Amino acid sequence: MPPVAELEVTIDSVGAQGDGIAETPQGRVFVPFTVPGDRVRIRAVAQGGAPSRDGERAELLDIVSSSAQRVGPACAHFGECGGCDLQHWQTAEVLAWKRQQIEVTLAHRGLTTAIAPAVATPPRERRRARLALRRVAPGRAHSRDGDQMLLGFHARQSHRIVDVQQCPVLNERLAAALPALRQLGPMLLRRDGDLVLEVTDTEGGIDLVIERAGEPNTALRGELAHFARQRRFARISWRGEQDSELIAMLAAPVIRFGGVPVELPAGAFVQASPTAEAALLAEVRIAATGAKRIADLYAGCGAFSLPLAASAAVHAVEGHAESAKALDKAARQAVARLTVEHRDLDRRPLQGDELKKLDLVVLDPPRAGARVQCEVLARSKVPTIAYVSCNPATFARDARLLVDGGYRLEKVVPVDQFLWSAHVELVAVLRR
Ligand SMILES: C[S@@+](CC[C@H](N)C(=O)[O-])C[C@H]1O[C@@H](n2cnc3c(N)ncnc32)[C@H](O)[C@@H]1O
CATH class of the missing domain: 2.40.50.140 (Nucleic acid-binding proteins)
Structure with missing residues (x-):
């Protein structure tokens, strides 16, 4: 002991x-x-x-x-459920703390700049979630009142799943779907086991991706299609070890970017909160003022490319083939000034000639950042870079490269996309 x-x-x-x-x-x-x-x-x-x-x-x-900064949590599961870390802390303090996290991370790289107050996002807005579903045999520690299906988030630093009955983070449609999703348990898990349900709220209804090794048999496909019809889900897909397979589609899982409808590929990235997406886009738009030629790198399904293409020629580059295809299809139907390229930017970053005529580069990489692309950008003459980041540490590393290459870190705006979590996001502008 x-x-x-x-x-x-x-x-x-x-x-x-x-x-x-x-x-x-x-x-x-x-x-x-x-x-x-x-x-x-x-x-x-x-x-x-x-x-x-x-x-x-x-x-x-x-x-x-108790500290005067302490507040009552918004959710009965707080403390047990690992989805939220900070419901017990006043919002103003959380926002100030997130801003300070960015300040400290930048300072470690010798960077200082104007950091705006953090933009808040409201509760009941998250349009995307990854939920764990587990079947537990009766008598096991986690089964309660004979209920053997646990649906929710992992407890903090644990494999235990907290069976979530309510969630003040999820938007109304996702929160209301929790009981139906739990009912999938007996259908999907014939005996003890786990899987992941990834849900995205779209205009057509909920887009569900079931993550599970192995193949669904014909009977299960039929049951899932029936479930989709009954519950009015937009689509159900099955993600195996290789790729995703369509099980049922009742309505197109569409999200609009800049008013343009995009049919999301199963499991494609979307910003989790519409308020956060709007705040990030607002800063990107300011950086794009007067820009005629823009490259949107790590473009996803076009959250920035499509709105920017209303007033500039935009070249969108995305590494996930299905997302690039979906964006290309949407662009062809709606806007003429958007070209889309499927490309791995870590292996093949945009090079000197491709960067030469650009007025603005937008970067929105995954958590690992965009080191290789920033090394090339640091040697370029691109006048403005708008960098959207979900990881201040990799952002600071990349910003250091750019500043050493002659850019000035003009401003950083923290965006509290993941309400009540310790996760920090930001959008920054760098100029030559
Ligand atoms: C944080 S998301 C941003 C997507 C989009 N900007 C948005 O706001 O919805 C990062 C995107 O980068 C893509 N990505 C990841 N690694 C990549 C790579 N090496 N090259 C190109 N794109 C990549 C992902 O598929 C994802 O769509």
Whole structure:
């Protein structure tokens, strides 16, 4: 048994994962679900030796006195469900903390700039979620009242699934679909096991992707098609080890970008919150003022390309073949000034000649960032870069490359796309 120490501490600050931080004689400890000013009793469990060691996580036993920054959580599952980290903290404080996370991350790379106040997103707006579905044999720890189907999110740092009855993050249609999705359990899981249900709310209804190894048999296909009709889902797809297979389509799973309808490929990326998408686009549009030729890199299904193509010639580049195809199809039907290229930008970044005539490059890479493309951009003459990032650490690395190449980091706008999570997103503008 590791040594256990109970301590009473005051929380001073909040770390990058959203945990409160307290100073103890043994060093800093991270205490989940606490905020600055909380006086708390904790159990610090060391992995060996001292009662607590610098940087260790502690268990929150009791709140001795609450900070003025503490608020009541919006959801009964908060604390247990790993989907949210920060419901117990005032929104204004969370937004200030997210802004500060970006400031600190940039400072580590020797970068300073004007950082705007973070843009908030409202509850009940998330249009996309990945839910875990698990069948548990009766008598197992997680089965309750004979209910053997668990649908929800993983508990924090655990494989346990918290069976979610409500979710104030999801939009109305997704939240209302939770009971129906749970009913898929007996159909999809004949015995103990797990799978992932990825749901996206579209104009045609819910687009469901079932992630599961193996092939659905004919009977299951029929049952799923019946379920889609009964529940008015737009589409159900089955994602095996290789690719996605269509099971049923009742309506086109369409999302509009700049008013242009795009039929989403199964599992394609969309920004999780429409408010966040609008905030990111607003900043990209400001950067695009006066631009005649734009490249939108990591373009997805066109959240930025399609609106920008209303006033400029846009070349969209996307690495996911189906997304590039869907964007190309939408562009052909709607706008003449958008060209689409399917290309892996990490292996084949846009090069000197391709960058020469551009007024603006928009970058919106995945969490890994756009290092290879930024190395080329740093040597280019492109006057303006708008960089949308879901990972401040890789953004700071790439921004450093660009600044070393002669760009000025003009501004950064934090966007709180993932409400109540420790996740930080931003849009930045860099100019030569
Ligand atoms: C964060 S999403 C942004 C999509 C789009 N800008 C939007 O707002 O909806 C990143 C996109 O980059 C694409 N992607 C990932 N790796 C890539 C690569 N190496 N080359 C090109 N595109 C890539 C993904 O398929 C995804 O569509």
